[in-house]
Amino acid sequence: MPITLERPVDTPVHDISATFRGADASSLRVSGRLTGPDGAPVCLVLGGISSDQAVASIGHETGWWAAQAGPGCALDTRHLRILSFDFLADQLAPFPSTDDQARAILALADAAGIETFSIVGASYGGMIGLALAVRAPERVEKLLVISACHRASAMARAWRSIQRDTVELALQYGDGRAGLDLARRLAMTTYRTPIELESRFYDPEPDCRDASGVVAYLEARGRDFAARVTPQRFLALSRSMDEHCIDPGRLECPVTYLAVTEDQLVPPEQIAEAARSTPMGTLKRIHSLYGHDAFLKEDAAISAAITRFLGG
Missing domain, CATH: 3.40.50.1820 (Alpha/Beta hydrolase fold, catalytic domain)
Known part of the structure; x- marks a missing residue:
C-alpha cells in the first residue's frame, strides 16, 4: 500500500x-x-x-x-x-x-x-x-x-581504506553488514574529536563496561548505519570521496x-x-x-x- x-x-x-x-x-x-x-x-x-x-x-x-x-x-x-x-x-x-x-x-x-x-x-x-x-x-x-x-587528505584516504577493507573482508565471509557496522564505528572516531569523546565517556572504572559508555555508543552508531545502508553503497561512496x-x-x-x-x-x-x-x-x-x-x-x-x- x-x-x-x-x-x-x-x-x-x-x-x-x-x-x-x-x-x-x-x-x-x-x-x-x-x-x-x-x-x-x-x-x-x-x-x-x-x-x-x-x-x-x-x-x-x-x-x-x-x-x-x-x-x-x-x-x-x-x-x-x-x-x-x-x-x-x-x-x-x-x-x-x-x-x-x-x-x-x-x-x-x-x-x-x-x-x-x-x-x-x-x-x-x-x-x-x-x-x-x-x-x-x-x-x-x-x-x-x-x-x-x-x-581528500592522505589521512582521510588512509582511514577510509581501512573501513573499505573491513567491509570487503566481511563480504568474503558472507556478512557484509557486520563489516559495515565495524567500519562505521571506526568512521565515528574520525568524525568526532578526542576531547568530545573523553568528556562524554570518561570511565573511572575502565574494566566495568558501562551500558552508556563509548563502546556502547559506537555499537549503536554502527548498528544503525548497517541497518540503513548496503555494503555496496558504502563502498561506492567511500571510493567517490577518495577520488574527488x-x-x-x-x-x-x-x-x-x-x-x-x-x-x-x-x-x-x-x-x-x-x-x-x-x-x-x-x-x-x-x-x-x-x-x-x-x-x-x-x-x-x-x-x-x-x-x-x-x-x-
Whole structure:
C-alpha cells in the first residue's frame, strides 16, 4: 500500500526524476525533490554520504537537516526552494565520481526547468558542489562549502581504506553488514574529536563496561548505519570521496569555505589552501568539539553561516 506523507499546505513538495547517461554509457535514473514555493530562489542542499533528498522534515518524515531546513530556519522553505537528491552509488560501476553526481543534479535541474541556483554543501555534499561549479559555472550563483574542499587528505584516504577493507573482508565471509557496522564505528572516531569523546565517556572504572559508555555508543552508531545502508553503497561512496579532486582555480562563482578548527577528517589547513586558490574564495572558521560532525551538531553556528551566505 502506498504511503502518503502529511505535508503542511505552506510547504509545497514536488518529487522529481530524470535520466542521464553515466560515464560508463549506462542510462541511469536519478530521483530528487523540490521543497518550497514555486518561483522562489533555488538552493541545492547536499550533505554527507548518509544523507538523502529528505532535507527538511515533511509530515511524519524527519529531514536529515531539520535544524537548518524548513519554515523559519536558515534554509527557509517559506521563501526558498530547496533542491535535493539521492546520491548515485553502486548503480554506477565501479563507483560514481563527484562529477557524475554533478551531472545527475544538472539532469534533475533541467527536468524541473531550473536554470541557476545557489549551493550549500557539507562534507561529501561540499565536494559535489565544487565539482558541479567547475562543470557548469553558468548554472551556479554562489557556493557554501562546509567541511569539504578540493581533494581528500592522505589521512582521510588512509582511514577510509581501512573501513573499505573491513567491509570487503566481511563480504568474503558472507556478512557484509557486520563489516559495515565495524567500519562505521571506526568512521565515528574520525568524525568526532578526542576531547568530545573523553568528556562524554570518561570511565573511572575502565574494566566495568558501562551500558552508556563509548563502546556502547559506537555499537549503536554502527548498528544503525548497517541497518540503513548496503555494503555496496558504502563502498561506492567511500571510493567517490577518495577520488574527488578538482582545480579550485577553475571556480568562477563566489565560494565561501567554512572550516572547523577541530576537524580531523578535513583539516582546516587544507580548506584554507582551497580558499587561497579559489578566485572568489572566502574562508570562515568555527570551533567545535564535534569536529567534522559540526554541520549536524552546531545548530546556531551553522545557521548563522547559512544565513550570512544566503543574504550576501
